[in-house]
Amino acid sequence: MEWLSWACGGGCDRYSDGKRSIDHAPFTEDLSMQPHFAVSTDATLPLHIVEEATLRDQLAALSPAVATWATGMGFTGAWGQVLVLPGADGGLAGALLGAGSAAARRRNRFLLAAGAAKLPEASFALAADLPADLSTEVECFGWLMAQYAFDRYATAKGAKAQLVAPEGIDVARVEAMAAGECLTRTLINTPAEDMGPADLQAAVEALAAQHGAEVSTILGDDLLAQNFPLIHTVGRASDRAPRLIDMRWGHEGPRLTLVGKGVCFDTGGLNLKPGASMALMKKDMGGSANVLGLAHMLMATGQNLQLRVLIPAVENAVSGPAFRPGDILPSRKGLTVEINNTDAEGRLVLADALTLAAEETPDLLISMATLTGAARVAVGADLAPFFTDHEADALTLADSALRAGDPVWRLPFHDPYEAMIEPGIADLDNAPAGGFAGAITAALFLRRFAGAARYMHFDIFGWSQSAQPGRSKGGLGQGTRALFAALPELLATSGAAK
Template identity: 50%
Template sequence: MSFQLIDSSDKQTVSLHFINKTALEGKLAEKGLVGSWLGASKFLAEEGSFCLVPNATGQIECVFIGLGNEEDPGIWTLAGLSESLPAGSYQIADSLAEEQASAVALGWALGSYRFTRYKEDTREQATLVWPEKADRTVVLSLASGAQLTRDLINTPSNDMGPEELATAASQLAGEYEAECNVIVGEDLLTANYPAIYTVGMASDRAPRLIDLRWGDKGPKITLVGKGVCFDTGGLDLKSAAGMLLMKKDMGGAAHVLGLAAAIMQSNLTCQLRVLIPAVENAVSGNAFRPSDVIKTRKGLTVEVGNTDAEGRLVLCDALAEADRTKPDLILDFATLTGAARVALGTDLGAMFCNDDELADRLRRHSVEQGDEIWRLPLHKPYRKLLDSKIADLNNVSGGPYAGAITAALYLAEFVEKETPWAHFDIMAYNMSARPGRPEGGEAIGLRAVYAMVKEMVS
């Protein structure tokens, strides 16, 4: 995949110049065609803006890219320009440090994304000559991982059920010589994954546990992703509006596969494991019911307070298995609660973590990568809200408050305190388009986690 990045061009390239508001004042004061044109165009160097400057024959001589008040370009500075600029080849004229060069190249790559499985897109895109000093391995790994994540989320559920999700994982494993095992249907009961089976048993698309393993050296890192390929809500049925975007309820699974792709493509030294409970939460005569008590892999019993809180039920079996092997790190991704979206909106991923040092590292990398996540507390006094009179715990609290926290506290019951663990409650979707972030499936926190893992294994 080229992501509209090229080594060189047979045709003449157009130079791109970054400019902030302070530098623009000096440029406007200069005599000559460029300053005059920028002034006549009323170019203000606002962040994300650009101005095409022609030469004497009317051809594009160069392009100025606004930075606003910033000194250096960031990941979104060139994002979207592959579509906004006239078709042709462009090259950055400014000298950039490796960090900035990699960031703008990645932004360009992310902006070149299109989902074309069902509708051809024939629009011609501009290409960018690879910026000098850009880390091509990191850029291509992250762009590939984000593309896989977006593609999986954007694919509707009729073509992305539990079986198709397992196929995507198997194909990824084949690409990087990883091992991928899948436990299907009633074999889940034999293998002691009762919660996964119970949630998925009402669908004619059998539930399954996907288990991908790669690498035999370095720290043991296990990724767990919620793979609810469509969520009706079960017997606690969602409204039509609430069901409309439920193809994205496997967004956690898409994230861990995309992250695994980036890690494997970069050949980071680690022992990677990916666990995905893949189910469809359907309605039929054998669907699990409110007030049912179900068993879990860890041995804890759970009273079902709401069948629409199914994600934590499938995740708890996978987390128990992840923790069984005592990895150095467990990270899970899930489109788990609307409460997290109420608290942080759709752009910020909510992070819960049982290890302050791990949380600080994740937060630092999220800021540095322009991929911000925000830590919410595992507030222990709220654990009593999950108490049940007839089981070890309930899958929901009895009230409307702190839903994201109580969901995270539920998951925490299945990971030992000594195991470093972080849980990401994410939207996994752009509700509207912005440069580099088209409407549809989106990778949230992927770049931040990749950067932390890369630092961890280096």
């Protein structure tokens, strides 16, 4: 395996790191995707937002010609309906975008993104304020995300219409959120052939270089030498070396640690998944993609904090060294874990990383993972369930999620279920029998490794199953913008919450 010796430092001599027949460029180029607002010029066109209830009055206020044109073209002001207005010279004079009714707006998200996808390639500016029940910041974020397209392997294009930032919004903040979300989506969308543990490490290093952060990585068998046995065990069956990636940024302010699940592909191990269940397992590193997107938002906006990002990056493969059902494994914390399902591997790699994070007692510790199907059964694909023992934190996050248009829902750390993860033969069970409360028992398992840290866990889906306004089909950030909005308050109260 001499060809990989430059990366191993002696710690992964038995890994080939998934040598491929075709050379693939390191994952760095997509980190530069930074959606921006347009600059206002004489060519900028007005975009009129029209509600159904006030359609007639709004059209009359524009001009009789516009009213006649809109009526003749069947424009009703329905949510997301677009009508381009012709100019006297044969060009464009602007456009109408239907805002529908208040009820329609509650059932849909990202009105401006819906319009951007239908508008021609031109620069637009809002001609008036949005309806009071819509957030201008959220809607502008949605417009920028309508421009996203994953085009690494085939030609793909997002919306070409540009938006001039409305007065009063924090342009740098919204652009940072959009860039972070683009990073998250592209990381998840990239197939495992090009997004193995080494590629994920390269993406972290590229992000760190962009923001002046520092990265260190514990690789291969060095994980055993430095007491990360669960990360090593889950990844040892793959020819791609398991690793723990550690990024730090900032030297002042409260300490925030983000831990993201980095299972770059999950076969299920010896508890092999059926083919249909394996189809989307490239997204099993969605937790790491989400924390990296959030990290970009925080660093790009210069937040006053000490940020640490920990990513246990592995591939859960099947080969001779694969760990087995019935095995009892040690952890960094000293707790033993009985393996009753090798497909419940995410909580294992997170356990060692959370233990490390808790050793320096950050002011706030957050984990994000595509962890359980039970969470999807409970709340579906669109909501991001989260767990916390701190009532004030839950209220802050819920309020921020509403303002950010990034829905989350609290599930409980239900202490009476602790017995379900205690098998008797070992300290903990990684997959309790019975099938009930799977998301909660997984969260309780992780909490055992978070120590005394103030802890919050997200069990996300990380995927949009169909194309929707501002959300192309594929990888998706969930909970990150809610956290980005909530973190100033959460960290400001860190001393009291402890």
